Amino acid sequence: MTDLETFASETRSWLEENCPPEMRKPSKGDDELCWGGRKFEFQSDAQKQWLEVMAERGWTVPDWPAEYGGGGLSRKEAKVLKREMARLGCRAPLSSFGIWMLGPALLQFGSEEQKRRFLPEIARGEIRWCQGYSEPGSGSDLVSLQTFGEDKGDHYLVNGSKIWTSYADKADWIFCLVRTNKEDKYRGISFMLYDMESEGVSTKPIQLISGASPFCETFFDDVKVPKEYEGGVSSVVGEVNRGWDVAKYLLGHEREMISGMGGDGGTASLGAGFKHVMESESVLRGQMALFDVDSLAFRSHAERFMDEWKSGKAHPAYSNLMKYQGTELNKRRFELVMAMGGSDALEWESEASKGGSKARSWLRTKGNSIEGGTSEVMLNVVAKRILEMPGG
Amino acid sequence: MAMTLNDDQAMLQDSAREFMKSEAPVKHFREFRDKECKDGFSHGLWKQFAEMGFTGILIPEDDGGLGLGHIEAGIVLEEIGRNLSPSPFLTTSVAAVEALKSADKAMRQKWFPGILAGDSVIGLAIDEGSKHRPANIACKAERSGNGFKLSGKKQFVVQGASSDMLIVAARTAGSTGETEGLTLFAVDKESAGLNIDPVRLVDSAVAAHIELDGVEVTADAVIGEVDEGWSVLAKVLDAGRVGAAAEMVGVGGGAMDMTFDYLKQRKQFGKVIGEFQALQHRAAHLFGEMELARSVVLKAQNFLDDGDERGELYSAAAKAKAGLACNLAVREGLQMHGGIGMTDEYDIGLYMKRDRALNEFFGDAFFHADRVATMNGY
Numbered sequence: 001m002t003d004l005e006t007f008a009s010e011t012r013s014w015l016e017e018n019c020p021p022e023m024r025k026p027s028k029g030d031d032e033l034c035w036g037g038r039k040f041e042f043q044s045d046a047q048k049q050w051l052e053v054m055a056e057r058g059w060t061v062p063d064w065p066a067e068y069g070g071g072g073l074s075r076k077e078a079k080v081l082k083r084e085m086a087r088l089g090c091r092a093p094l095s096s097f098g099i100w101m102l103g104p105a106l107l108q109f110g111s112e113e114q115k116r117r118f119l120p121e122i123a124r125g126e127i128r129w130c131q132g133y134s135e136p137g138s139g140s141d142l143v144s145l146q147t148f149g150e151d152k153g154d155h156y157l158v159n160g161s162k163i164w165t166s167y168a169d170k171a172d173w174i175f176c177l178v179r180t181n182k183e184d185k186y187r188g189i190s191f192m193l194y195d196m197e198s199e200g201v202s203t204k205p206i207q208l209i210s211g212a213s214p215f216c217e218t219f220f221d222d223v224k225v226p227k228e229y230e231g232g233v234s235s236v237v238g239e240v241n242r243g244w245d246v247a248k249y250l251l252g253h254e255r256e257m258i259s260g261m262g263g264d265g266g267t268a269s270l271g272a273g274f275k276h277v278m279e280s281e282s283v284l285r286g287q288m289a290l291f292d293v294d295s296l297a298f299r300s301h302a303e304r305f306m307d308e309w310k311s312g313k314a315h316p317a318y319s320n321l322m323k324y325q326g327t328e329l330n331k332r333r334f335e336l337v338m339a340m341g342g343s344d345a346l347e348w349e350s351e352a353s354k355g356g357s358k359a360r361s362w363l364r365t366k367g368n369s370i371e372g373g374t375s376e377v378m379l380n381v382v383a384k385r386i387l388e389m390p391g392g
Numbered sequence: 393m394a395m396t397l398n399d400d401q402a403m404l405q406d407s408a409r410e411f412m413k414s415e416a417p418v419k420h421f422r423e424f425r426d427k428e429c430k431d432g433f434s435h436g437l438w439k440q441f442a443e444m445g446f447t448g449i450l451i452p453e454d455d456g457g458l459g460l461g462h463i464e465a466g467i468v469l470e471e472i473g474r475n476l477s478p479s480p481f482l483t484t485s486v487a488a489v490e491a492l493k494s495a496d497k498a499m500r501q502k503w504f505p506g507i508l509a510g511d512s513v514i515g516l517a518i519d520e521g522s523k524h525r526p527a528n529i530a531c532k533a534e535r536s537g538n539g540f541k542l543s544g545k546k547q548f549v550v551q552g553a554s555s556d557m558l559i560v561a562a563r564t565a566g567s568t569g570e571t572e573g574l575t576l577f578a579v580d581k582e583s584a585g586l587n588i589d590p591v592r593l594v595d596s597a598v599a600a601h602i603e604l605d606g607v608e609v610t611a612d613a614v615i616g617e618v619d620e621g622w623s624v625l626a627k628v629l630d631a632g633r634v635g636a637a638a639e640m641v642g643v644g645g646g647a648m649d650m651t652f653d654y655l656k657q658r659k660q661f662g663k664v665i666g667e668f669q670a671l672q673h674r675a676a677h678l679f680g681e682m683e684l685a686r687s688v689v690l691k692a693q694n695f696l697d698d699g700d701e702r703g704e705l706y707s708a709a710a711k712a713k714a715g716l717a718c719n720l721a722v723r724e725g726l727q728m729h730g731g732i733g734m735t736d737e738y739d740i741g742l743y744m745k746r747d748r749a750l751n752e753f754f755g756d757a758f759f760h761a762d763r764v765a766t767m768n769g770y
Contacts, residue, residue: 269768289765300691304395383672391667
């Protein structure tokens with residue numbers, strides 16, 4: 001057996017032994033995920049136990065270095081772990097913006113002190129982060145953001161507001177884009193970390209068309225952000241006024257993450273669950289078949305993209321294409337889910353419809369091609385940076 | 393299994409790219425189209441393919457070939473597609489080789505050397521109607537003495553009139569529509585009762601209508617087992633489908649690159665037209681579709697090479713997606729070229745014709761999407 005095969009078989013038996021049966025069923029959406037953080041209430045003992053055993057091995061963040069609470073796995077080992085977890089149907093032990101976004105940014109741009117201060121507690125699920133990017137006047141044109149942090153010597157005095165801050169009302173800390181120089185559009189933004197319990201921070205949930213409120217408006221009214229926290233930990237990631245580099249890197253990472261939803265040679269089909277409907281709906285069956293073709297293509301595509309990305313062969317702007325394709329495909333998926341469901345899928349509150357889960361999910365997907373950069377912005381970037389089309 | 397090319401594959405890609413560009417570019421295709429050649433391809437080029445080692449890519453090492461896989465064959469096919477290089481590579485070196493791998497030693501020894509040397513051409517006589525329905529085979533093979541007697545009609549036999557041997561799918565039992573009861577036969581071109589009627593297609597390839605009028609073959613002509621032909625045919629078809637899909641990645645890619653170059657040169661309203669966002673978004677979307685096709689084709693090739701059972705599903709998805717993406721590439725390509733795209737002098741129209749033919753070959757996108765649905769249980 002090769003080392004990797006040994007790792008795979010050991011991993012499999014460890015998972016079989018340690019993953020509670022309740023954690024081997026797919027979660028039914030964001031509400032059932034384990035988000036961690038100071039305010040988080042575990043929904044079951046199994047959820048808590050699963051987080052603890054995985055965090056102990058660093059497997060909440062398998063490919064982060066072990067010294068920062070990660071598993072220290074190689075790319076191939078991490079892939080094996082993912083595959084073995086999928087085989088058993090194991091849920092992710094922890095989902096968080098700290099894992100997906102801040103962590104990668106700190107690994108890339110953070111100081112040693114920042115990494116040691118923040119990464120282990122992200123890995124253990126002890127802190128929940130939210131992201132402060134968009135503002136009411138700065139959506140697709142993010143770089144025009146106005147939230148301002150005035151230099152007051154030992155601290156910044158932050159004023160302004162953010163919108164579409166995911167779960168800001170449930171988060172402990174925020175990573176926030178704050179303008180620190182009004183003269184320079186691109187080189188006048190800093191990537192700042194601060195506590196959501198700081199005086200002057202307030203949040204207001206936004207109700208979406210799906211009825212859910214995963215996003216907030218977040219207001220900063222004379223918030224004092226120290227330049228340095230205890231132990232010489234800077235509150236700014238990377239250089240002051242160079243936060244746009246961090247933000248761009250993270251947006252790329254976010255797009256990569258969204259696009260990584262493909263899986264490895266999977267054959268799961270959306271249509272398989274709707275056989276009875278399609279027997280009498282040949283046109284719908286045809287649409288579903290074409291969707292399944294695209295879905296298989298996208299799975300392959302995501303896998304190829306990850307392999308190329310990690311071996312340094314992918315174009316740096318390629319994640320924009322993946323984001324466009326992944327989100328558009330997901331919207332198409334839910335249009336078909338609704339069509340298959342017929343009037344059953346219209347029910348908004350009934351028990352049979354699980355509280356309108358199909359309709360709510362369908363509506364939620366409409367935001368996929370808006371958040372994190374609209375499809376149109378993605379196409380602009382692909383055209384200009386990958387295809388090198390002319391013009392400003 | 394990695395979804396990137398390894399060093400050897402990248403080297404093969406470089407040499408295939410260089411070779412097609414210098415020896416068989418679109419200009420070469422035009423010459424053959426315009427000189428009323430009966431084959432539609434150059435036998436000299438086929439010999440050169442052999443010298444490059446291309447013809448033996450899928451032939452096992454024990455039979456004198458390179459023993460490589462569908463990824464490598466696909467690398468060559470993509471360059472064939474990109475340059476519209478006319479050759480019997482897909483039918484002979486991919487599909488027919490896949491069939492012969494299931495043949496007995498005598499038949500392998502009879503045909504593999506000729507394929508390796510670039511001397512032999514082999515045609516596939518499967519389709520009987522205008523749409524690819526490989527189970528709908530009425531062509532009959534009746535026991536006769538020590539062998540069989542074949543009767544029936546075939547069409548869309550690409551390079552049929554140029555072939556030294558035809559692989560004929562015929563029914564030894566059961567009835568039309570059933571996958572059981574089929575048998576594959578190697579039929580020599582000189583056989584009595586074999587009538588071959590060549591027809592030129594829209595893409596200037598020469599296919600044939602074939603009539604088998606009591607063609608006598610010996611028992612040695614059977615490839616695989618009598619009545620069990622489907623198990624071999626299914627592999628031949630998957631190889632052909634993934635091969636055709638790889639060629640379409642090349643055809644669509646060639647059309648797309650040509651179109652993007654044009655967008656960067658053509659000026660209207662005082663601007664290079666590639667500056668217009670209306671065109672940029674369509675270009676970016678097209679690029680994405682071609683990339684999806686490339687990925688699913690590579691995945692299918694990987695599965696076929698590994699003998700993974702998912703190869704069948706992914707082959708269908710690959711042929712469907714490559715067909716749809718390549719078709720988008722030639723349609724967008726022609727439209728974005730404007731009036732000049734309608735002229736015979738300009739190459740984009742040639743890509744459109746090739747796409748049409750390749751989309752039909754081994755089943756179109758709708759046929760394969762339907763198969764995906766069926767395999768997925770609905």
